[in-house]
Amino acid sequence: MAVRWGRARGGLNQQEAAGPEDAPGPQPSSMLEVRDLRIHFPTDDGLVKAVDGVSFALDRGRTLGIVGESGSGKSVTSLGIMGLHHGGKADIRGKIWLDGEELVSAPAARVRELRGSKMAMIFQDPLSSLHPYYTVGFQIAEAYLIHNKVGRKAAKAHAVDLLGRVGIPNPQTRVDDYPHQFSGGMRQRAMIAMALSCNPELLIADEPTTALDVTVQAQILELMADLQEEFGSAVIIITHDLGVVAELADDILVMYAGRMAEYGTSEDIFDRPGHPYAWGLLSSMPRFDRARTQRLIPIPGTPPSLINVPSGCPFHPRCPYAASLGGRCVTEVPLLRAVGPGHEAACHLPIDEQRRIWTDLVQTQLAPAASQADGEDA
Amino acid sequence: MVTFIVRRLIATVFLLIVVSMITFAVFFLIPRLAGQNSYQLATQYVGRNPTRPAVLAIEQKLGLNEPIYVQYGRFLRGLIFGEHYNSGTSSNYCPPPCFGYSFRNQQPVWPLMVSSMPVTISLAAGAAIIWLTGGVAIGVVSALRRGTFFDRFSMGLALAGVSLPIFFTGLISLALFSYKWPIFPNVTYVGITSNPLLWARNLVLPWITLAFLYAALYARLTRAGMLETMSEDYIRTARAKGLPERTVIVRHGLRAALTPIVTIFGMDLGALLGGAVITEHTFSLQGLGQFTILAIDNQDLPEILGVTMLAAFFIIIANLVVDVLYAVVDPRVRH
DSSP, rough: HHHHHHHHHHHHHHHHHGGGOOSOOOOOOSSSEEEEEEEEEEETTTTEEEEEEEEEEEEETTTEEEEOOOTSSSSHHHHHHHHTTTTTTEEEEEEEETTEOOOOOOHHHHHHHHBBBTTTESSOOOOHSSSSHHHHHHHHHHHHHSSOOHHHHHHHHHHHHHHHHOOOSSSSHHHTOGGGSOOHHHHHHHHHHHTTTEEEEEOEESTTTTTOOOHHHHHHHHHHHHHHHHHOOOEHHHHHHHOHHHHHHHHHEEETTTTEEEEEEEEHHHHHSHHHHHHHHHTSSOOTTTTSSOOOOOOOOOOOOOSSOSSSSSTTGGGGGGGGGTHHHHHHHHEEEEEEEEEEEEEOOOHHHHHHHHHHHHHIOOOOOOHHHHHHHT | OOOHHHHHHHHHHHHHHHHHHHHHHHIIHHHHTTTTHHHHHHHTTHHHSOOOOHHHHHHHHHHHHHHHHHHHHHHHHHHHHEEEEEEESSSEEESSSOOOTTTTTTTEEHHHHHHHHHHHHHHHHHHHHHHHHHHHHHHHHHTTTTSSHHHHHHHHHOOOOOHHHHHHHHHHHHIIIIIIOSOOOOOOOOTTOOOHHHHHHHHHHHHHHHHHHHHHHHHHHHHHHHHHHHTSSSHHHHHHHHHHHHHIIIIIIIIHHHHHHHHHHOOOOOOOTOOOHHHHTTTTSSSSSHHHHHHHTTTTTHHHHHHHHHHHHHHHHHHHHHHHHHHHHHHHOOO
């Protein structure tokens, strides 16, 4: 144990010494701070701007939900934070500070040390994300062994302990099972145990419940909330499911075509969203408090190609309000601007107009006993 | 696991019996169905100038005039208990396992095969080590450096290795390294117990020639397997744990990519143990392959039968070993 602490502290001292020299702009105040992150992939067909200027901050004990359709750059962002684009062809710019340590410019070996220890990740499909040839216990112990100077026995005992904590019955025997002997929900529990094995300060969950049954989803979300309370980690939860975010997130970042569409607290996004894309997401979400006869309203069109992002606002081809602003949405990229305290949206619509449209939408479509409102598609 | 192996071993015995029936039928029943009588069959065993009494003696000695199932019964009995070949005037004893009696060589078949085995085993085992390590290593590096010069070069070489026949590469290697630059002047088999150094030195060229062909296959297979596994989700998980890249590649990537390699390795090795025919012929090594060629040339039916059964035995055993290994390697098979 003593050795382990010594190592961790050595690492911190290093970065403190190196910190001030290469950090333009203000020093980060949050545990995790991402500033103007850009992740581009040069391909034969052109430059894929998977992430284009994303900034957010996250503190211990808080949960950030990143929401967006497939291909909006949410997973790429999280893999970028984890440094899992290293060695690939990705061109990564911007700053990521984890506990004051800048990760984009850090050597790959240093980021590797942090991976699994200080920051950990849970993936979407727990079956394909677990190695089929190794026992669950081994896979959990593996991360612990790498980052801590402990023996195999201690690591295995730790794995048993973790499996118990994530709610797997008979962890002493299940620890020697292989992933295929686990059910889907148990596999995801095991993934969570693996991610938590070194007490990470940052936990990124990339669509943690997408591959699971609805009933199991609720259990896993509850488990994550409980564990966050217990471990006090900062959590980023990536999803296209607003229901998941509503349950867990303190803050929400809505991404569209690799850019930030809207960023604010959970209340901001659910009660007074400012971006037409967020309205679309909320209108297309099934809710218990709406009449069953009422249809879900899909967002028309498909997400844009990240090679040919539409000019101006990337959402303008699908936005029902773009026409009302003349050609502005086609020519001018909307900048993120404050629409409330700590609440930002990237939309040209005047703030008053945004409020008015949202209030209208709530009254006509989202109200519990609303009469049939047809033809939103206009 | 133990019951699995026992069950497979029992199945193996039945499989071997079926193989023996088929080979026996091919070599002893079909000539008869084609219209040859036992006298004509016996003539083949006698020599260039068969005399009637000699042929009759052979006919009786081998029991060729008896019904086919009796002959098969004798053959099976001989395998387990040995067999006396008796013609009244002369008697030959064939100790178990008796695969028959070669009248060309005036010897039981089994000891003849046994004496050829060390050559084949040395050849196959040595080459196997080279192609397995070499092929897998090249395949892994190629996959990890896809598109680089190394990848293109080694895959080009692999294509050549797969395409060029052994009698070509073998003769070229002999011409270059045995005659022009006599680094390995003598390619003759020396027993490993009598002189291990010379044994290895004399086998270097055949090993490399044989391994070249297989290494090429294995490099391509490994490369394809590694490319597939390295893009799996669990590799990303392994990286996310902060494992060093080498651990990610070997423990998580190669481990999964090796499963199909293990399978075909067992099969290839099993097949080669039955005789590396072309390699042995190219380098004039007197192994089971050469034994087979001679047996076929001489139409020595007991020898052909024996070597067929031996080859079948090796392949069946290799299959068994592969299945057991598969269960060891892949836990999903076990449960």
